[in-house]
Structure formats: structure tokens, C-alpha cells
Amino acid sequence: MCFEQSGDLDDLNQSVLRKEAAVALTPNGHPDKPSLLNSLGESLFSRFEQLGDLDDLNQSVLRSEAATALTPDGHPDKPSWLNSLGMSLLKRFRQLGDLADLNQSVLRLEAAIALTPDGHPAKPSLLNNLGSSLLGCFERLGDLDDLNQSVSRLEASVALTPDGHSAKPSRLNNLGNSLLSRFVRLGDLDDLNQSILRKEAAVALTPDGHPKKPSLLNNLGNSLLSRFERLGELDDLNQSVLRKEAAVALTPDGHPDKPTWLNNLGESLLSRFVRLGDLDDLNQSILRKEAAVAFTSDSHPDKPTWLNNLGASLLRRFEQLGDLDDLNQSVLRIEAAVALTPDGHPDKLSSGNNLGISLLRRFERLGDLNDLNQSVLRFEAAVALTPDGHPDKPSLLNNLGNSLSSRFEQLGNLDDLNQSVLRKEAAVALTPNGHPDKPLLLNNLGSSLFRRFVQFGDLDDLNQSILRFEAAVTLTPDGHPVKTLWLYNLGNSLLSRFEQLHDPEDSQQLLLHYTSAACSKTGPASVRFQAATNWAKHAHIHQPSSVLHAYTTAIDILPELAWLGLSITDRHYHLSQAGQVVRDAASTSIAVHNYQKAVEWLDQGRSVIWGQLLNLRTPVDELRKKHSGLADQLVTVSTLLESAGTRSNAVAIDTKPQSLQSIANQAHAFVLERDHILKQIREQPGFERFLLPKPISELSLAAKIGPVVIINTSEYGCDALILQPGLADEVIHVPLSDFTIHKAQSLAESLASVVENPGRTDRFTGCREGDMAPDEIFSVILSELWVKIVQPVLNGIATKTPGFMVKPKLLA
Incomplete structure (x- = not known):
């Protein structure tokens, strides 16, 4: 029985031995020599795919080259030998990253097709293989024509392959991969949906136990993840995780593709953590990516990618838990990724960008100026390597602008501030309307313009800042968690202009924006509290009728600020300012003779603020003692809302941004979930007033x-x-x-x-x-x-x- 039927490695080893003996016994010049060499090359290729021994792949290339060289043009088998050589060269390129192998692969496969007439039974196979090589060219060089040609060749291959043919699943899968790449490049949702349909068909047509099944499951999982990132449908994300878990489970340790499946599973688990907030998903993501790195040699071309992705997950866990070791490990892993990536490789942009982000985060945590300077250098290098028109150019410019702005705050070098504005202006100009990142880039530009106004007092900077914040607000749908921050920033800029020009219209508008931010259902508690505080301060003089409403909003947010969603550091920072807000609120209530409300507010402030300062047991602690499940659910959903609305100003370049409306819908679902959890909690004996002020009675x-x-x-x-x-x-x-x-x-x-x-x-x-x-x-x-x-x-x-x-x- 042959290996293709049995899957038994012993059959494959015996096949290699017999074919090696046949080649050795056949003299040069014998008409069967090319056929035997090609057959041996194919068996060596199959063994490499199972065991990952690079010597098998090199020998496969040598045998196929010999078979091709010994076969004259016009020989009916010449296209087959060229095809085998092209596929071995493509595989070696994917292992070692040598661009010469990729170029030679395309040349050999194009020659094979040119020598094969239409209607020949080998034509679909040759078209499939050329399409795969062209996809490799696009992934390495970024030429869109290579990608379109890849899709065209693979569509033709699938169309020419009859249903029931054993190669149909793999050809459907390859077409799905090219369609996915074109979606990532151009954003056409039809390409993504067609990618999933092709890959689902490939999986369905492949029996369990087939050696290609894990690869097909993994690739389907990748496309499902991309559709989740575009549309936000949780079922796509869960199905992506399930497909990739199955791929890992079906692949034995030591298989050369196992690190790829592990890395990809880690990516889907990371996305699910971001969506649902389950820390176990984040921890499992890191474990899978650590395994992928551990199983991959430094010489493997995918090693930098695995290191970069691991660093991104470690950074995410640092931002969630604040463990400095995670941040340090993130920097180390991404530094290794950058060091292992050759200059000119397209992945250098992603790893350089991520390293800049991790270094900037470490500067913000530890204050080491060397980290900040290195962050600027990484972003500058990434920007310099990226041509205008590249889809990642705006993100890189924005991130460079953020680092320059941070360095200005530290060193006061005005050139850094001016360069920050220039970079962010370029980022905005290069980003098309409708892009999900456009509001973030506008907001960041507005922040740098506002900072420059504070420094120089140029009213034009302030006016331009307001225009950018207004645009960010307008482009962001209601209910989106970051809209709260955009409204707050706009309110602050309008307040500064009111203080300069005393225009009553600015006063009315800033109060409107502060009110909208403070009363947002989906915004983070930290931003809503600051907005309510600013609303109250300004309303004391310019809109007294709304002062009590403003303070009521601020006091209602206090328990959430103290006990839900924030890290300990952020919690103490915001509460350090809350005491005076509570006292001002009480004074306002006293002024309208509502003494009972003043007492309730003062007690609420006392219990929240002193409870935190003295590290006393909180209401959430009490809830956890009796109803731990409800407590965990409440903290999780609150953390998700807080983090969603205070997202980093940095932009990643290796993920497709989720649509603004889908994020808004997701945040609305979180709010409904939190309200439902609070209702359940307040139905429990002894928790009827959970997170509510004690009544005067x-x-x-x-x-x-x-x-x-x-x-x-x-x-x-x-x-x-x-x-x-x-x-x-x-x-x-x-x-x-x-x-x-x-x-x-x-x-x-x-x-x-x-x-x-x-x-x-x-x-x-x-x-x-x-x-x-x-x-x-x-x-x-x-x-x-x-x-x-x-x-x-x-x-x-x-x-x-x-x-x-x-x-x-x-x-x-």
C-alpha cells in the first residue's frame, strides 16, 4: 500500500529507498532516468512535508532539477518535471525565504503551463501550482498584479477540476487563500465570503484522517477570523477557534506545520479575549505562541512572525494586568523578530511598528528616555521603508507622531512637537474617508494641535484642533465606546477657545459635548467622570440649571470608577481627584436645600474614596464571597467597556480594523449585559442596594x-x-x-x-x-x-x- 493511501511513514521511507536504488541502478542517458529522478524527488518532497528534514527538501530540488535538465522540450513529461521542480522550489522558499527560489518557482511553473495544451488533464494541477507561487510573490513583494494573477490561475484550476477529483479540496483551499489575501489588500467583502465558501467546501470534501485535513481546517479558521474582524460576528470567531484547535489536535508533535497551526490558534484566541475579556483565552494565546516559537528554528523564515505575534500577546496581557515582566518579554520577543527579519522583507514593517509600540509603553511605565528614543527610531525606520500609497503608511505615521509628542512632553524640544503635527496630518491625509481608523487619526492630530496651542498660544492651532475633534466625533457612530473620549477632547478644546474669545456659542457647545460624554452608556467610567466634572465646573457659572444634573451623573459613576474595570494605578489616580468633586456636589445640593441628597452623596464619596485608600473590602469583594460568578461577570464586562473606550492611540498594522458600527453594536451589547447582571445582583438577598448610595433613612x-x-x-x-x-x-x-x-x-x-x-x-x-x-x-x-x-x-x-x-x- 502507498503512503498516500495508508498515511504510514514506513511506506514512505520504503518508497524513498526503492526509488533511490532505482536511480542508482539506471545509467545516465537511459530514457527512464528523468522519470525515476522526478519520482524520487516527489517522494522526498512528501517526506519533508511529514518530517520537516530540510535535507529531504534540498534533495527533492536536486532530483527535480536533474529530471528537468535531462528532458528535452517537446517531451510529453517535461511539463510534469517542471511542475515538480517549481513546487519544491516554492516549498524551499517558504522554509528559507530565499527570493531566488520563489522567482525560479514561478519561471518553472509558467514554462510547464506554456508547454501544456488546453484540455490536457495536467493543466488544472499546473494552474493551481502557479497560482500558489504567484501568491508567494505577492506576499513577499506586494505587487497587486501577482495577487490578481494568482486568483485568476486558481479559479481556472478549480473550474477545470471535476467534482470528486482527489485534488479538488486542495485547489479550493488555495483559491480561498488567494481570495483572503486580496480581501486583506483591497477590502472587498465578496472576496472574503468567497474565500470562506471555498475553504468550507475543501474541508467538507476531505475525510477525517487525511494528512491534509489539518491544513484545510487551519486555513478556514484564518478566513473566519478575518470575517469576524470585519463584521464582528462572534460565531465566526468561535468557529475560527474551533477549526484551529482541531488542526492542532490532528497534527503530531514534530510535524513541520505544527508551529504554524499553534501560532494561528494563538491569534484567534487573542481576538476572542479582546472580544469577550476571558483572561484564559489570553493566557492560552500566549501558551500557543510560545510553543510555536519553541518548535521553530531561528533559520526558519516564519520565526520572526511567531516572535512578533507572541510579543503582541504579551503586550496585551501587560495592558490588562500590569505585570512588568510581560512588557519586558514583549520587547525582547519583538526585538528578536526585528533582528531575524531581513531588510526589505514586508514583515519588517509590522515587527518594527510593534516594537515601537512596546518600547513606548515601557517608557510610559518606567520613564526611561532610551525606550522613548528607540521607539521614535523604530517608527521613523518603518515610515522610511513604507512607500506612499501603502495601506499601512497612515498607521505608521500616526504612531511616529505619538512618540514624538511624548518626547516633546519630556524634553520640550519644539521640533518634536511640530514633527508630531506634520506626521499626524500626513496620516489623516493618506487615510480614505470611511476607513475605521480615520476618527482615531483625526483625534490624535487634534490632540497634537491642541498641545501646540497650549505651548505657543496660536489660535489657529486651537481652531484646527477643534475642527479635527469635530470630524472625529461626526465620523464615529453613536454608541461607539471611544466617541466618549472624542466628545470630551472636543469639549476641552472649546473650553480653551471660550476662555480666549468668550463666545457664548462655544460655551453652549462645550456643555453639550461634556453632557453627551458624561451621559454615554458605552463610554469608559474614567472619561465619563472627567466629563461630568468639567460639565459641573463650567455650568456653575454658565448654565446653573444643569449643575445638579452634572453632579448627579458624576456621583453615580463613582462606584464604577472605584470598583470596576480600572487597574489599581488608574483607580487611585482618578479617586485622588474625586473627593473635591463630591464636596462640591454636596455644596450644590445644599444650595438648593436638598440636604438629604447632600448627606447621601457625602456618605457615598466617603465609602468609595476611603475604602480604596485604606484598602477596605469593597462591595464587589462582598459579592464575590457569596456570588462569585456574578462578581466575575460584572468585572469582566466592565473591564471590556473601559478598555474599549480608552483604546491605545497607537495603531497596529497586522490586523484588519473592525468596522466602527460593529464595535458600537458590540459595546451596546456589553451595556445590556452589564445592566442584566446588575439586575440579577440586586435580586440577591442583602445586595438590593449594590453600588447604589445608602438612602437617608x-x-x-x-x-x-x-x-x-x-x-x-x-x-x-x-x-x-x-x-x-x-x-x-x-x-x-x-x-x-x-x-x-x-x-x-x-x-x-x-x-x-x-x-x-x-x-x-x-x-x-x-x-x-x-x-x-x-x-x-x-x-x-x-x-x-x-x-x-x-x-x-x-x-x-x-x-x-x-x-x-x-x-x-x-x-x-
Whole structure:
């Protein structure tokens, strides 16, 4: 039985041995010698495909070259020998990356077709093989004519191959691969759908156990992944993972294609992590890609690709978990990819770009200027290597602009800022309308223009910044998570112009944009909170009727900001600014005599902010103790919404961008899912008020044994709010008209100075070092507090509560 039927390697080894013996026993000049050499070359080729021994492939090329050389033109078998040689050369190119092998492969296959008349039974095979070689030329050199010719040849091959023919599946698969490449290059969805149809047919026509089945499953998985990236259909992504898992499972360790299947499975798992947020998918993606790298020699032409892809997954995990080792490993892997990729190879762009992104992230984490400078150099090199008209040129220009902007922030070199603007302007100009990345590029250009306005004060930069932000907002569909950030940035630029020109129209527009950003359902909590805060500050003067709405929005976001979606570092940063927002909100509520709401807000702020600062158990921790599944689901979907709306300003060049509307639809689905999870949580006993402020009726219980006094300090006024025993809904308000927030800050600084540095100059009293003893300073502080806070509070309680006795003591 032959190897093709049995799949038994022993049959293949015996075939090679017998054919080698036949060649050795046949003298040169014998008419059968070319046929025997060609047959031996084909068996060696088959053994290479199974075992990956490069010597078998080299020997296959040598035997096929000998068969061709010994066969005169016009001999009926000459096309067959040329075909075998062409396929061996193509395979060697894919293993070693030598462009000469690829060019010779195309020449041999074209010669084989030219020598074969139409109607000849070998014609479909020859067309198929030439189409595959032309696809290799396109992948290496990027010439679109090679790709179109590849599709044309492969379509002809499939059309000429009858149903039921054993080669039909592989030819359908090859056509599907070329159609996929043309979709990636030109974006025609029909090419992608036709690619999937061809590959599905190839899989269906191939029986289980066939040695080509894993390859067909892997290739179908690639096309399904591309359609998911274009349309966002989760079923395509899940099917991609399933097909690639099957390809890996069906391929034995040591098989030369196993690293490819592992890498590709890792890519689909990474995409599913990005879509669903399941950390296990991300971890499995890294494991599969690490295995692909480990199983591949440094001399293999795909090694740089596997390293680059592994680095991208490690960077993603760093951005998710913040583990610095992942970031360092990402840099190391991508540096190795760049080092192993020859100059002029098209993959050099992707690895150079990804290395620039990883280095920029490490600079942002550690502050090492060498990382930032290297990031700029990598992006500059990638831009220089990319011709105008190349689809990746805008992304590379944008990323270079981001690094230059970061370097300006560090070193203040104005040329970096100007170059940042120029690069981002070029990125926008080169990006066609309708491209999913256009709004991001416009927003990034707007940011650099705004930064230049801040530096030089040129109003034209500010106006241009506003125009770019407006365009980004207009091009982004409602519900898209990043639209919240675009609206916030537009609001900030309009605020700056209002401060310059005092145009009431700018005031109205900035309030509109801040409101839209703050009230977004799909935007990240961090951006919504900042937008609500800015809305409230501006509305105090220019739209008082909306101030309470603004603060209500900000306070409602606080629990999400503190307990869901953000890293610990980001959480502490945003909460460090939240305390004053809460106090200002309470002051605004007091101003309209809604004292109960002010108390509820102050308690909410206290529980959120101090709970984080003191690392106390959070409501999510309590939920996890009793309902861990619900807690995990809530954190996952919240993290997805936060990360989707605060996406990196850098643009990857090795993935097809998802359509804006599909991302908006996906974010809307996340919001519905989160609302459903919250509803389920609040149906559980003891969690009815989960992430909601405690009502005043519950807070009043704290005053069972005596009054509870809450002091609030704000730039809008200082007040005391008092809860009384037995009065569940009544809150006493005492204005502290002689006290200010500045006085509070001054007293606090004075007290801290005495405690930390006894004997040094007191900022509050103005005394020189040694003029006042610490006890004397304490006495002054306590006297101030008595006169301006304690005494008014006691008097207020006495006025509102008949029979309450105030017995003042002299504070010494």
C-alpha cells in the first residue's frame, strides 16, 4: 500500500529507498532516468512535508532539477518535471525565504503551463501550482498584479477540476487563500465570503484522517477570523477557534506545520479575549505562541512572525494586568523578530511598528528616555521603508507622531512637537474617508494641535484642533465606546477657545459635548467622570440649571470608577481627584436645600474614596464571597467597556480594523449585559442596594445615641449637616459662613507641618522657626476650629432642638 493511501511513514521511507536504488541502478542517458529522478524527488518532497528534514527538501530540488535538465522540450513529461521542480522550489522558499527560489518557482511553473495544451488533464494541477507561487510573490513583494494573477490561475484550476477529483479540496483551499489575501489588500467583502465558501467546501470534501485535513481546517479558521474582524460576528470567531484547535489536535508533535497551526490558534484566541475579556483565552494565546516559537528554528523564515505575534500577546496581557515582566518579554520577543527579519522583507514593517509600540509603553511605565528614543527610531525606520500609497503608511505615521509628542512632553524640544503635527496630518491625509481608523487619526492630530496651542498660544492651532475633534466625533457612530473620549477632547478644546474669545456659542457647545460624554452608556467610567466634572465646573457659572444634573451623573459613576474595570494605578489616580468633586456636589445640593441628597452623596464619596485608600473590602469583594460568578461577570464586562473606550492611540498594522458600527453594536451589547447582571445582583438577598448610595433613612440610624455632624468644605461654601436621634428624614443645616476651604487647607497644612517637623516655620501663623512651641500652635488651630465650626454647630443644634444644652469649654 502507498503512503498516500495508508498515511504510514514506513511506506514512505520504503518508497524513498526503492526509488533511490532505482536511480542508482539506471545509467545516465537511459530514457527512464528523468522519470525515476522526478519520482524520487516527489517522494522526498512528501517526506519533508511529514518530517520537516530540510535535507529531504534540498534533495527533492536536486532530483527535480536533474529530471528537468535531462528532458528535452517537446517531451510529453517535461511539463510534469517542471511542475515538480517549481513546487519544491516554492516549498524551499517558504522554509528559507530565499527570493531566488520563489522567482525560479514561478519561471518553472509558467514554462510547464506554456508547454501544456488546453484540455490536457495536467493543466488544472499546473494552474493551481502557479497560482500558489504567484501568491508567494505577492506576499513577499506586494505587487497587486501577482495577487490578481494568482486568483485568476486558481479559479481556472478549480473550474477545470471535476467534482470528486482527489485534488479538488486542495485547489479550493488555495483559491480561498488567494481570495483572503486580496480581501486583506483591497477590502472587498465578496472576496472574503468567497474565500470562506471555498475553504468550507475543501474541508467538507476531505475525510477525517487525511494528512491534509489539518491544513484545510487551519486555513478556514484564518478566513473566519478575518470575517469576524470585519463584521464582528462572534460565531465566526468561535468557529475560527474551533477549526484551529482541531488542526492542532490532528497534527503530531514534530510535524513541520505544527508551529504554524499553534501560532494561528494563538491569534484567534487573542481576538476572542479582546472580544469577550476571558483572561484564559489570553493566557492560552500566549501558551500557543510560545510553543510555536519553541518548535521553530531561528533559520526558519516564519520565526520572526511567531516572535512578533507572541510579543503582541504579551503586550496585551501587560495592558490588562500590569505585570512588568510581560512588557519586558514583549520587547525582547519583538526585538528578536526585528533582528531575524531581513531588510526589505514586508514583515519588517509590522515587527518594527510593534516594537515601537512596546518600547513606548515601557517608557510610559518606567520613564526611561532610551525606550522613548528607540521607539521614535523604530517608527521613523518603518515610515522610511513604507512607500506612499501603502495601506499601512497612515498607521505608521500616526504612531511616529505619538512618540514624538511624548518626547516633546519630556524634553520640550519644539521640533518634536511640530514633527508630531506634520506626521499626524500626513496620516489623516493618506487615510480614505470611511476607513475605521480615520476618527482615531483625526483625534490624535487634534490632540497634537491642541498641545501646540497650549505651548505657543496660536489660535489657529486651537481652531484646527477643534475642527479635527469635530470630524472625529461626526465620523464615529453613536454608541461607539471611544466617541466618549472624542466628545470630551472636543469639549476641552472649546473650553480653551471660550476662555480666549468668550463666545457664548462655544460655551453652549462645550456643555453639550461634556453632557453627551458624561451621559454615554458605552463610554469608559474614567472619561465619563472627567466629563461630568468639567460639565459641573463650567455650568456653575454658565448654565446653573444643569449643575445638579452634572453632579448627579458624576456621583453615580463613582462606584464604577472605584470598583470596576480600572487597574489599581488608574483607580487611585482618578479617586485622588474625586473627593473635591463630591464636596462640591454636596455644596450644590445644599444650595438648593436638598440636604438629604447632600448627606447621601457625602456618605457615598466617603465609602468609595476611603475604602480604596485604606484598602477596605469593597462591595464587589462582598459579592464575590457569596456570588462569585456574578462578581466575575460584572468585572469582566466592565473591564471590556473601559478598555474599549480608552483604546491605545497607537495603531497596529497586522490586523484588519473592525468596522466602527460593529464595535458600537458590540459595546451596546456589553451595556445590556452589564445592566442584566446588575439586575440579577440586586435580586440577591442583602445586595438590593449594590453600588447604589445608602438612602437617608438608613444613614439616620447612625444618630441613634446622639447627633452626627458632617462638615463639608467647598469653594462654593462651607456647611455642617446634622443628623438627629429619632428624626429619620430631617437634616439640620448650619452654614459655616466664617469658614472657607482655603482656611481648612491652611489649618491642615499647619497641623501637618507641626506633626512632621516640630519647631519649623508654621505656615498658618507665619511664625519663624522656634517662635511658637507645638502646643501653642495646636491651641491656635483648636481655637479656630471652635470659633468657626464647633460653636456654630452647637448653636445650630440648640436652635433646632429645644432642651439641648450647650456647655462650652475653654480650649487651651
